[in-house]
Structures are given as C-alpha cells and as structure tokens.
Amino acid sequence: MRVPVPYVAALSSDLPPVEDDLCMEVPRNGVPHIAYMKPRPGDRDAHGNLWGRMTRVPGGRILFEAMDPVRQRECMEGLLCQVCARPAEREGGTLFIEWQHADERPMQLNRIRTDMPPLCPPCAALSLRHCSFLRRDQSVLLLRVRKSVPCGVAGTVYRVTPALDQWIPSEFDIYSSYSKPRYPGMIAVRMLRKLNGVSVVDPDSLATELEGTPSL
Ligand SMILES: [Zn+2]
Numbered sequence: 287m288r289v290p291v292p293y294v295a296a297l298s299s300d301l302p303p304v305e306d307d308l309c310m311e312v313p314r315n316g317v318p319h320i321a322y323m324k325p326r327p328g329d330r331d332a333h334g335n336l337w338g339r340m341t342r343v344p345g346g347r348i349l350f351e352a353m354d355p356v357r358q359r360e361c362m363e364g365l366l367c368q369v370c371a372r373p374a375e376r377e378g379g380t381l382f383i384e385w386q387h388a389d390e391r392p393m394q395l396n397r398i399r400t401d402m403p404p405l406c407p408p409c410a411a412l413s414l415r416h417c418s419f420l421r422r423d424q425s426v427l428l429l430r431v432r433k434s435v436p437c438g439v440a441g442t443v444y445r446v447t448p449a450l451d452q453w454i455p456s457e458f459d460i461y462s463s464y465s466k467p468r469y470p471g472m473i474a475v476r477m478l479r480k481l482n483g484v485s486v487v488d489p490d491s492l493a494t495e496l497e498g499t500p501s502l
Contacts, residue, residue: 289416294361294368294403296354299346303339303473308453310446319470320444320453331359333464335439335474353401355475361403362436362477368402369409379430381410381492382481387425395484398429399437401476407492414489428492432483438463439474446471 303322311321320336322329330336338355353368360366367374374380382404386393405413410428440461444453453471461478462469 292369293371294353294357296349296352297346299343301341338473338475359477367406374404374406380404382429384427385425398481401478428487430485430487431481434479434481437480440476441474443469444471
C-alpha cells in the first residue's frame with residue numbers, strides 16, 4: 287500500500303529566509319519592526335505577524351518530524367487536513383492529535399493549545415496505522431474537538447544589531463498570543479489553535495466508524 291506524503295511535512299532541501307532578505311520597516315504606528323526587503327502579498331497574517339518564507343528546492347528528503355511553515359499556516363487557518371490538505375472539519379467534531387508523555391503532567395483537556403493541524407478521519411486512521419512517527423508511540427492521543435480558535439503564533443525572535451543594519455536570530459520557539467502585543471522582531475513559523483470541547487477518541491472506534499465509508 288502506498289502511504290501518502292503528509293502535505294504539512296517539511297523537505298530537507300527547502301531553504302529558510304536568510305538575514306540578507308530582512309530589513310527594518312517603520313509602519314504607521316511608528317514602532318519599527320522586522321520586514322522583508324522585497325515584500326510579497328501574504329507575508330503578514332491578519333494580526334500583522336511576519337511569516338517565514340521557504341525557498342523550494344526540489345530533491346529533498348521528507349522530514350516527517352518537521353512542518354513547513356507556509357503549509358502549516360494554510361492548514362491551521364483553513365482547518366485543512368495535514369495529510370491530504372482537504373477540509374478536516376466535521377459536524378460531530380474535528381480530529382486532532384496530541385502527545386501525553388509519561389514524564390509530563392497529565393493533559394488537561396480544556397487547556398490544550400496546539401500547533402498540529404487537524405486530520406480528516408480517513409487520514410487519521412491511516413496515520414495511526416502507517417506513519418513511522420506515530421505508529422509505535424504510546425503517548426499519542428487522538429482527540430475529537432468541538433471548536434478550535436486561532437490563538438497565536440510561534441517562531442523565532444530576531445534582534446537588531448546596534449548599527450541597526452542587520453537582524454540576528456536571538457530566541458527560538460517563542461509563543462506570541464494574538465491577545466498580547468506582537469514582538470517587533472518575530473518571524474512566525476507556526477500558527478496555534480486553542481481547543482475547546484475536547485474528548486479522547488479510541489483509535490479503534492475510528493477504524494470501525496470508517497468501515498463502509500465509500501471514499502475508502
Ligand atoms: Zn486527510
């Protein structure tokens with residue numbers, strides 16, 4: 287059986303933005319922030335966050351453990367399945383995956399914030415069965431989510447050199463909530479959603495649900 291390449295997975299050959307592409311811009315609010323030398327439509331989201339650009343270079347390996355920022359954002363904004371990129375939203379609740387590691391505090395289902403885009407039911411069943419990243423991981427939980435709300439972005443915060451002529455990466459994997467002021471030097475690489483109305487799903491019950499589904 288041919289297992290699809292997850293839409294959201296990064297490729298080892300794709301290149302992230304380089305410092306020479308960046309500049310400082312003074313927007314209408316007067317607070318200088320990071321920008322691209324050559325702006326393109328879609329560089330910033332509706333909250334004004336600048337997003338990481340990837341240069342596509344063919345021929346790379348699929349990195350199952352890493353997500354492409356542009357595709358991650360597309361899936362999270364549109365609630366598209368991270369594997370097949372088709373709509374993942376379902377009336378009875380949308381499926382997400384989370385990890386409950388043994389050395390971490392038990393997950394509180396009403397406090398989950400995730401950067402993992404949802405999955406459509408067939409791809410969720412397929413991934414749990416075949417994805418090398420998920421298959422043998424006992425800590426994986428499949429969740430059915432009544433509602434999810436975009437809550438912020440995560441990314442790298444750059445700081446500007448004293449001569450104000452270059453941005454240098456300074457802090458990694460920083461979360462920026464939509465309800466707080468933006469970091470002027472942030473380049474976002476992941477969008478997050480807060481999950482509401484969450485219940486844990488037995489993956490076997492999902493397989494049963496899908497039996498007889500014509501699309502399979
Ligand atoms: Zn799918």
